[in-house]
Amino acid sequence: MSSSxxxxxxxxxxxxxxxxxIAELNLQSSLHRSDSDCSDSDSNESYNLNDNTRLTLSVDPNxxxxxxxDSPVFRAFAVPDDRREWRRSQMNLTPSQELSPVHHPKTxxxxxxxxxxxxxxxxxxxxQTYEFTLRSLQGVVVPRCYGFFxxxxxxxxxxxxxxxxxxxxxxRAPFRKLSIDLRCVQSYGIACFNLLCPTSNY
Structure with a gap:
């Protein structure tokens, strides 16, 4: 994926x-199932400032x-990590110096x-389609993929x-009722996808 x-x-x-x-769910990447890699440490001293492999997300109630x-789609935001905040304060770093984009609360x-x-x-x-076929188009024609868990x-x-x-x-409207700008953007995305996936049904 485009994220670690x-x-x-x-x-x-x-x-x-x-x-x-459900109050919360703890999920692991399907590509990295090692329990030792995903275990949390309670010690601030052992916490790696550059370890961005764990992410806590809060789902938007709206x-x-x-x-x-059985297949909902939710919007979520990163939740600040207290340990990360502590280490950042000790090293006098600003949030922009320490946080990767996906970990930023405004993302x-x-x-x-x-x-x-x-x-x-x-x-x-x-x-898998995001990981391989559409990898070069992430962030341009299709959204960036942060992982499968x-x-x-x-x-x-x-x-x-x-x-x-x-x-x-x-x-929320049929394609024919969208503005010309939106129709052009969507048509461009489908065309790019079909070039990469000629056997697709789009």
Whole structure:
């Protein structure tokens, strides 16, 4: 992926979503499953200032997605790490000197979930497309991909999450009713995709 993040902790607004019972999920990159790589240390002394492999995300409670579905898409923001703040203060670094863009609290991240085991493989295939076929187009024609993560859901089922750069909500109008500018941008993106994936159905 275009990011070296190996583990994410996703915090949900349980109190603000009626019927939602998950407080947080801890997921690991499907490419890096070593427990030792993703274990947290309570010691500030052993914390590596440049270790950006872990990321805590807080989901925006204001969502247009159906959070009760099996494949919701949420907007999230990075949560500041207290240990990182402590080390930064000791070294007199500014946030811009220490934080990578994905770790910055103002960076919006789209989280695409698969809460059913039979949906995990489809999401993995999408992640593979970002990783290989669309890698050179990330950040230009398609969103940047921050990783594909898996874990165990509240009922013991395998779940997955694809983390992408947030590019806004889904279009709410038919293609023919969009402005000329939007139609040109979308057509350009589809054309680039078809050049790289001639066997696709787009």
């Amino acid at each position: 993040i190996r583990a994410i902790r996703v915090k949900f607004p349980r109190e603000q979503w009626p019927g939602w019972h 969502t247009y997605s159906d959070y009760g579905s 919006s991240i789209a989280l695409k979930f698969a809460f059913r085991e039979d949906l995990v493989d489809d999401l993995y295939q999408e992640a 898996t874990g165990v859901g509240p009922d013991g089922q395998e779940i997955a999450c694809l983390a992408l750069e947030y590019w806004g909500e889904s279009l």
